[in-house]
Amino acid sequence: MGKFKINKVHGLAYLYFFFNNAGLAGGLLYTNLLTPFFYVWLLIKKKQPVLWPFLFIVIPFDVIHVILGIEWKSFLISNTLLLSTYIFVCCFHYFIHHYQHLGEIYKRLLIANFGFTLIACVVYFTPYRELLWYMNKFTESVEGFHRLALLTFEASYYSFLFAPIAMYYLLKIFFGINQQPSWRLALLVMIPLLLSLSLGVLGAMLGSFCMLYMIHYQKVFYKKKFLYWLVVGLSLGLFVILVLWLFFPDNVLFVRLYNVYYGIDTSTKGRTTDSFSIAWRVAQERSIWFGSGLGQVKVLAYDVVKRYYNYWGDFDVVRIPNSVAETLAIFGIVGLVIRFGLIFYLFFKTKVLSNYYRTALFVFVFVYQFTGSYITSIVEYVMWVIAFSSVFKQFDVKNRLLGTDLKPK
Numbered sequence: 001m002g003k004f005k006i007n008k009v010h011g012l013a014y015l016y017f018f019f020n021n022a023g024l025a026g027g028l029l030y031t032n033l034l035t036p037f038f039y040v041w042l043l044i045k046k047k048q049p050v051l052w053p054f055l056f057i058v059i060p061f062d063v064i065h066v067i068l069g070i071e072w073k074s075f076l077i078s079n080t081l082l083l084s085t086y087i088f089v090c091c092f093h094y095f096i097h098h099y100q101h102l103g104e105i106y107k108r109l110l111i112a113n114f115g116f117t118l119i120a121c122v123v124y125f126t127p128y129r130e131l132l133w134y135m136n137k138f139t140e141s142v143e144g145f146h147r148l149a150l151l152t153f154e155a156s157y158y159s160f161l162f163a164p165i166a167m168y169y170l171l172k173i174f175f176g177i178n179q180q181p182s183w184r185l186a187l188l189v190m191i192p193l194l195l196s197l198s199l200g201v202l203g204a205m206l207g208s209f210c211m212l213y214m215i216h217y218q219k220v221f222y223k224k225k226f227l228y229w230l231v232v233g234l235s236l237g238l239f240v241i242l243v244l245w246l247f248f249p250d251n252v253l254f255v256r257l258y259n260v261y262y263g264i265d266t267s268t269k270g271r272t273t274d275s276f277s278i279a280w281r282v283a284q285e286r287s288i289w290f291g292s293g294l295g296q297v298k299v300l301a302y303d304v305v306k307r308y309y310n311y312w313g314d315f316d317v318v319r320i321p322n323s324v325a326e327t328l329a330i331f332g333i334v335g336l337v338i339r340f341g342l343i344f345y346l347f348f349k350t351k352v353l354s355n356y357y358r359t360a361l362f363v364f365v366f367v368y369q370f371t372g373s374y375i376t377s378i379v380e381y382v383m384w385v386i387a388f389s390s391v392f393k394q395f396d397v398k399n400r401l402l403g404t405d406l407k408p409k
Contacts (some may be wrong), residue, residue, distance in 0.1 A: 013105050016378075017161060018116065022151040031378060035084040038091045045094055054086045057338065061331055065293030068286045074295030081376045082294060089381040096391050103392075106165050110188055113162065116150055117192045134158075148195035156372060159198035161379050163205060164386060166193055167360055170209070175356075177394060200271065200371045208364035212356060216397070271371050275322035279329035281308055282320075291332035301329075323373040323380060330375060343384075350388040357395035362387040 020029045031038075042050055062079065096102060120132040124146070134149035147155035166189045172178040178185055193202065278301055285300045286292040292300055301318035320326040327335050343366070352362045365383040373380045386392075393399065 009099065010105065010108060013109060014112065017109050018112070019151060021153060027153070029378070031088050032081065032084045035087050039087050042087065042091050042094060045098075050087070050090050051083075054083065058082070061290060061293070061335070064290045065286070065296070068290070068293070070293050070296060071299045074299055075293060076295070078295030078376075085376045085378055085381065088378050089385060092378075092382055093385050093389075096386065096389055106168055110165055110169065113150075113165075113192055114188045117148065117195065120148055120150060120195075147197045148192060155196045156198040156200060157379070159193060159196040159201035160368065160372065162192060162196075163201055163364060164361060164383055165189075167205060167208070167364065168357060168392070171357055171360065171395060175395075200268075200368065204364050204368040204371070207367055208360045211363045212360045215353065215359065216356070268371075271321050275320045275325035276328070278304060278318065279320055279322075279325035282329040283332050287332055289332045289334055291328065291330045291335055294330055297326065297329050319374075321372055321374065323369045323375050323377065326375045346384075346388045350390070352387055354397055355392065355395050356397060357392045358387045358389070 015030060020031055021027070024030070039050075058079070062075075065075070116132075123129060123132050129146060132148070132150050133146040134155040135146050136154070149155045149158045152158040152161065169178070169185050169189050173182045173185055176182075280288070281304045282297055282300045283291045285304065286296070297320055298318065301320070305318055320329055324336070324339070327339050331338070347362065350358075352358050361383055365380060365387065369380065
């Protein structure tokens, strides 16, 4: 096989990363449409039923919600979407434990993503800018700001999608196990992230690396390589901040940070405190213990916003852009207990701390779930699956301690 020959695996990877919702409306993904094929493939591979865990958890909630009262159309559609998400996640779990070249997929996606980023930079200066750039109210007093999104829903979704690849290569740079010059990899990773300017994703990534280094401080802080990259990173950061402060004091980044600090940033509030506030009230409309049911948030939240927040402006649908808060709204306190029970059970069972990459990814998605994502996000579940997997052994703590640099897989 030629080095850059595209097979079915690579094609599905490109579909998932670049084109999954291109031309589709309402949050629908091509991976949703392909669910029957994924399910048949999984049955052939595993030769056993795969739906029992899903049905065991979801059906009791569904029965309770039907008794409490539901809007049937939204209820059935949301159940179908959640089932589709579950099937895709099961397929991905099977795939990463039986495919031996995950590093090659990451490499292809990294290079292709940078190529699309360059194309997007050219398109930015044309009338077709909004095909690849997401424009919204970035923060208070900043209107119509464009951020890189490529063909995804929005800039923050794109950054979230790119995060596992970015973190993988940043760790390779740190450990010196990359085959390319470090500066080149850093550019391929950081330029798309900075152009998307998703502070939630960037903040969660920074927090995950800080937590990773604190957990393994004895193996990290005393290494010359760590001090080198720490000095380089701090120096570049301070230089950029100084340039912005002196020549562009009213830049959008400073304005956004100022608004976040003083609690007037509508995006941050919407993804955090407002999401939990609305979720709690939506759950109370049916049952705070078992939630309102799948598909019922958009049915109930409209009246909740009017009644409790005295807002009578024009809006079509109220979303809860926070997967933890959405879990509360849909499945109540019991659902939250099950969610975090599974997370911590798998954390210890799969020994996440035994691998640097899985640890960083776990911390990242654990933090981000409180500030973004949604309950049927395959992107979030893909990260959980990787964090709870046994792959990317080149980042195993024991291998790094012994100094045995395994070849990337």
